[in-house]
Amino acid sequence: xxxxxxxxxQTARVLVAPGKGILAADESFPTIGKRFAALxxxxxxANRRAYRELLFSTPSLGDSISGAILxxxxxxxxxxxxxxxxxxxxxxxxxxxxxxxxxTTELANFPGETITQGLDGLRERLREYSGLGAxxxxxxxxxxxxxxxxxxxxxxxxxxxxxxxxxxxxxxGLVPIVEPEVLMDGDHAIDRTAEVMTATLEMVFKxxxxxxxxxxxxxxxxxxxxxxxxxxxxxxxxxxATRTLQxxxxxxxxxxxGIVFLSGGQTPAxxxxxxxxxxxLGHAPWPLxxxxxxxxxxxxxxxWHGDLANxxxxxxxLLDRARQNRAALPPSAP
Ligand code: 5MM
Numbered sequence: 001x002x003x004x005x006x007x008x009x010q011t012a013r014v015l016v017a018p019g020k021g022i023l024a025a026d027e028s029f030p031t032i033g034k035r036f037a038a039l040x041x042x043x044x045x046a047n048r049r050a051y052r053e054l055l056f057s058t059p060s061l062g063d064s065i066s067g068a069i070l071x072x073x074x075x076x077x078x079x080x081x082x083x084x085x086x087x088x089x090x091x092x093x094x095x096x097x098x099x100x101x102x103x104t105t106e107l108a109n110f111p112g113e114t115i116t117q118g119l120d121g122l123r124e125r126l127r128e129y130s131g132l133g134a135x136x137x138x139x140x141x142x143x144x145x146x147x148x149x150x151x152x153x154x155x156x157x158x159x160x161x162x163x164x165x166x167x168x169x170x171x172x173g174l175v176p177i178v179e180p181e182v183l184m185d186g187d188h189a190i191d192r193t194a195e196v197m198t199a200t201l202e203m204v205f206k207x208x209x210x211x212x213x214x215x216x217x218x219x220x221x222x223x224x225x226x227x228x229x230x231x232x233x234x235x236x237x238x239x240x241a242t243r244t245l246q247x248x249x250x251x252x253x254x255x256x257x258g259i260v261f262l263s264g265g266q267t268p269a270x271x272x273x274x275x276x277x278x279x280x281l282g283h284a285p286w287p288l289x290x291x292x293x294x295x296x297x298x299x300x301x302x303x304w305h306g307d308l309a310n311x312x313x314x315x316x317x318l319l320d321r322a323r324q325n326r327a328a329l330p331p332s333a334p
Contacts, residue, residue, distance in 0.1 A: 006214075006216075006217060007173070008170060008173065008174075008175050008214070008217035009214075009216045009217050009257065011095065011135055011136065011175045011217075012136075012175045012216065012217055012218065012219055012257035012258065013257060013258075014066060014067075014095060015066045015067045015095060015136065015175065015219060015257075015258065015260070016066070016219065016257060016258030016259075016260065016286075016287035016289055017066055017287075017332075018287070018329070018330065018332030019063075019064065019326050019329055019331075019332035020064055020065060020066035020289065020326070020329075021064065021065065021066065021260065021289040021290035021291060021292070021322075021325055021326070021329070022065065022066060022067045022068070022069060022097075022177075022260050022289070022290065022291035022292075023055065023061075023065050023067070023068045023069070023094075023291075023292070023296055023297075023322070024068075024069045024138075024262070024291050024292060024293035024296070025052060025055055025056075025068055025069060025070060025071075025074070025293070025297065026069040026070055026071045026074075026097075026098070026099035026138065026293075027071060027293065028071055028099070028103055029043070029071075029073075030103075032048055032071075035301060036051075036306075039301065039302065039305055039306065040306075041305065041306035042306075045073070047306060048073065048074070049074075049077050050308070051301070051304065052070075052074050052077065052085060053079050053080060053085070053088075054300070054304060054311050054314055054315060054318075055068075055297070055300065055318060056068065056079070056085055056088050056089050056092070056094070057079065057088060057315075058315040058318050058319055058322075059315065059319075060319060061092055061094065061318070061319065061322060062092035062093035062094050063322075063323075063326070064322040064323055064325065064326035065092075065094050065322055066093075066094065066095060067094060067095040067096070067097050067135070067136060068089055068094050068095075068096060068097065069097045069098070069099055069136075069138050069177070069291070070085065070096060070097065070098055070099070070134075071098075071099055072098070072099075075096065075098055075129065075132050075133075075134060076132065084133070086132065086133035086134075087133075090133075095135045095136065096133055096134055096135060097134055097135060097136035097137060097138060097175075097177070098129045098134040098136075098137055098138070099137075099138050099139075099140070100118060100122060100125065100126065100129070100137045100138065100139055100165060100169070101116045101117065101118040101138075101139045101140055101161075101165070102116075102117045102118035103116070103117060103118075104116050104117070104142050105117050107153075107154055107157060110151055110153060110154055112144065112146060112149055113144065113149060113150060113151060113154040114142050114144075114154075115154070115157050115158060115161065116139065116140060116141050116142065116158060116161050116162075118139070118161075118165070119161060119164055119165065122164075122165065122168050123168055123171070123172070126168055126169060126171075126172035126174060127172060129172075129174070130172050130173055130174060134174060135174065135175065136169075136174055136175040136176070136177060136219075137165065137169040137174045137175070137176050137177065138176075138177040138179055138221065139161070139162055139165040139166070139176070139177075139178065139179060140179040140181055140221075141158035141159070141161065141162055141179065141180045141181065142158075142181050142183060143155065143158065143180065143181065143182045143183065143196065143200055144183050144185065144186075145182065145183065145185075145186050145188050145192060145193065145196050145228065146186060150196060150199075150200075152199070152203075155199060155200050155203045156203055156207075158180065159180070159200075159203040159204045159206070159207040159208075160207055162178050162179075162180060162204060162207070162208070163178075163204070163207040163208045163210070163211040163213060164211065165178075166178055166208060166211065166213045166218055167211045167212065167213050170213065170214060170217055170218070175217055175218060175219065175257075176213070176217075176218045176219075177218070177219045177220075177221050177260065177291065178204065178208070178218055178219070178220050178221065179220075179221035179222075179262065180200050180201070180204050180222065181221075181222075181223055181262060181264065182196050182197050182200060182222075182223050183223075183264070184223065184226050184227075184228060184229045184264050184265055184266070185228065185229060185230075185265075186228035186229070186230060186231075187228045187230040187231050187232070188227065188228040188231060189227055189228070189231055189233060190225060190226065190227040190231070190233075190235050190239070190240070190243055192228075193225050193226060193227065193228070193243075194225050194243055194246075194247050197222065197223070197225055197247050197251075198247055198250065198251055201222070201247070201248075201251035201252060202251055205251065205252065205253060215253055215255035215256045215257070216255050216256070216257050217257065218256065218257060219256070219257055219258045219259070219260050219291075220252060220256055220258075220259050220260070221259075221260050221261070221262055221291050222248070222259065222261065222262070223261070223262055223264045224240055224244045224261055224264070224266075224274055224278070225240060225243040225244040225246075225247050226240055226264075226266070229265065237270075237273050237274050237277040238277055240274050240277065240278075241274060241277035241278040241280070241281055242281065244274075244278055245278055245281050245284060248284070249284070249285075252286070254285035254286065256286055257286070257287075258286050258287040258288075258289065259284075259286050259287070259288050259289075260289050260290060260291035261275060261278075261288070261289070261290055261291065261292070262291060262292065262293070263290070263292040263293065263294055263295030263296075265294065266295060267295070268292075268294075268295040268296070268298055268299060268321055268324075271290070271292055271295035271325075272295070272321075272324045272325050272328050273328075275288075275289075275290055275325060275328040275329070276327070276328035279328060279329055279330055282330075288329075289325075289329055290325045290328075292321075292325065295321065295325075296318065296321045296322060296325070297318065297321075299317040299318070299320070299321060300314040300315070300317040300318035300321070301314070302317075303316075303317045
């Protein structure tokens, strides 16, 4: 068997090691603000730090989590006992990663569509993130399904930004996670999602190729192929799994180091069940695991509710979700 021993390929393989997935804890200020506000928790620096400390210090988290994606503020923070969050994660055997995009803005001349920002100065920021201990990056593009959307221009512009970020990340010695998220908002049928996901992945991989991104040194973070959240036709987990794997097999080169799904607003239980259904199908050329944000964190955030006394309950809730997702992966060798 041929093995690629480049350091980035090794890091990518560590992130998708058997029985493990990624904790996405990279909510930007607006997003964490929204999640906290729903529970009437003030989004202060102290509360955000306390919450992330709770997550990263969960005992045994490293048994099922290989990496954690952080936001800029979090990468610079320290735990109460003194070590930085980077050190805390490493002590659990979890690799620290960093969200490097700066969020979305309206795409000029394309009402209702967005482009992800953050390429200006990215080379310098990556150098700094690497110095702070980050081992991988994540850039998220957002594609909305609506009448006539997404347009080919929106897909192309976002694919270009994803590829530029991936190339710069590899140049900086960081493994890029390429995240073209097709949102589940809307009442469209699953066929329409499959169509949009196909067009998106085709363009993303064409553009990654043009930018000479090394596929064995990157991970893809897609949504699952789901019907719109408001679609009236129910679709079974098995159908979702089949359509997802079919779409990925047709559009993702086998050389990609791994596929790490986002949860995208599915309930934690649905995200896990569908991940399990995808893995039950087998015969995929890449490891298929999770890089969930809400589907890992929501029960823990609710249990914590901003109260120090609830930390053990919140950590138990996070560990439970992490273990459930581990159980949704193919069994790892003893
Ligand atoms: C799609 O969002 C990513 C995965 O999270 P879910 O599993 O909850 O869908 C997530 O990594 C996202 O990119 C971060 O939460 C950052 O989002 P914002 O909106 O703060 O850029």
